Amino acid sequence: MSILIIDDDFESSVKIKEILKQSRHSDIKILEANNAADGLKIAKENRPFIVVTELSLKDFNGIEVGKKILSESNATFIIAISQLKMFELVQQAINNGFSGFYLKPVVKNEFLTTIDRLILSNPIINKQEASFILSDNKSGEFEADMSKPIKTAIEYIHLNYFEVINLKDIAEKVYLSPSHFSRMFKEVTDTNFIEFLTQVRIEKSKYFLKSTAMPIEVIAHNIGFSSATYFATTFKKSQGKTPREYRSLYMKLDSN
Template sequence: MYRILIVDDEPMIRKGLQKLVEQSELPIESLRTAENGVVALQRIGEERPDFLFTDIRMPKMDGLELCARVAEMDADIQVVVISGFGDFEYAQKCVSYGVKEYLLKPVNIKGFQNVLEKLIRTKTKVSSETFVAVTKLEQWASRMEHAVWMLQEAELKGLISEILEELQAYKLKLNRVIDILQEIHTLLHQRLNVRDVYLMQGELELTGAADEQEAWCRFTAAVHGHLEELRAKRKGKLKDPVEEAKQYIETHLAEEVSLEEVADFIGLNPSYFSQLFKQSTQETFVQYRTRRRMEKAKKLLEQPQWRITDISGEVGYADHPHFTKTFKKYEGCLPSEYRQQMGIRT
């Protein structure tokens, strides 16, 4: 199954190329279009295509810059440049960005079919060179499931390091690494749920990972999250961990509480807790804590008996200037100005 992206600022040409792709009888997973390079990069961020067909002259971002940006991604995307006869010398500049196929306008059926056949042959060759056996993925998922089920955190950490080292030896492209990590996680999730004791929550979202390191961080956090979730359930902790964290932060606003401290309090791995908290609240731990501090500060400022210097300490700022600076950034005015707006003399 192939994913194809067509980029051209002329609607008729986009439709014509779409029709040629459909007539090719390729097994197509998705066929999408974009009117310029900027939109194309957004589409690529959402889903990496196997084949990219792009015009040269386009508004906002032309084909040459698009090819350069795709080359920087180190992604296994095969690019075909479509150009008018007068743009051919310009199109040849794309060679340095890994573009090996060109189509001259107007595109005819035979020329298009020939290029598609070349792309497929190259894709098949690359796939065979970077093939990781399904049995290997199943073996990893099985070992991982045992470590998670038995709450063997050290063994799980070692196994993930082992998988990382072995996959790096394959020198895979980012999209291939993402596919493999996604598959391992799916197999792990299925094995844990088939035990029919606990329904494991959590999904792994790797689309949009900027690089391999980010993909691995997300994968590691998700896997350790399953272990932490299982541990919490076995302890009979039925409370929502994020709500527990919020309550803890609320009662410790006057202290410099760290993410690690809160994660330890509710019994979660810090990396997993950070990801879980952001998904649940749409804020980072620090953003949430700062917002709650500023909201409490506003309530105290509305009470005349509180001195501003005392309020800064009450919401966790030993450094008074830091408090006033943060308050202004959050509220748009100084604490003293906020009081004046309330009709309270400082």
């Protein structure tokens, strides 16, 4: 996956690159062009997932650049940037299917919120990105050890908590009957399977609430909850606060 920056403002390009490299999306390949002609050529050859384009390029109108890229690839998202605070530009960007508009200098949190939203809303990218972003095991590999079935099950949960997981399926993976697996799991972890899985998901959600600006409903979906309402209810029962209250608390601590 790649992001193409089309901007003839060197300082602006550097800032956007720094924002991406210092974020959890540091693995994304960054492509660059300082004019529209090169940008269109790179976009055609590489099919970037996201294109960030200045609207006032010296050799071409940025709106037209975005329109051309979108006409050639329905899998590319366009984010517009500009120094001009003009409602007409925002309106043009929206009307032409752009996914975001930011005034320079780009604000880190706002920009990353849009990157998060685009990545996590894409059904093709989503599963691959989830295995990389949402898992502690960056290799995404799962190795079953049949001599240690509960250890294997716990490892599987940590790798796949964002998927639909049930006791029967995991019991089958470790070659145990559901009832025997359930008893062994409780003996080893001192909790039942559902409670353990829920707590893993809650701990993952706490990281995203503290360190990203992703909407709560997006977080809920991407950690395996069937709905944002169910996530909020479960989170409050576990932490004594709603997800929104928890996020607000850490925002206040960061601002002090």
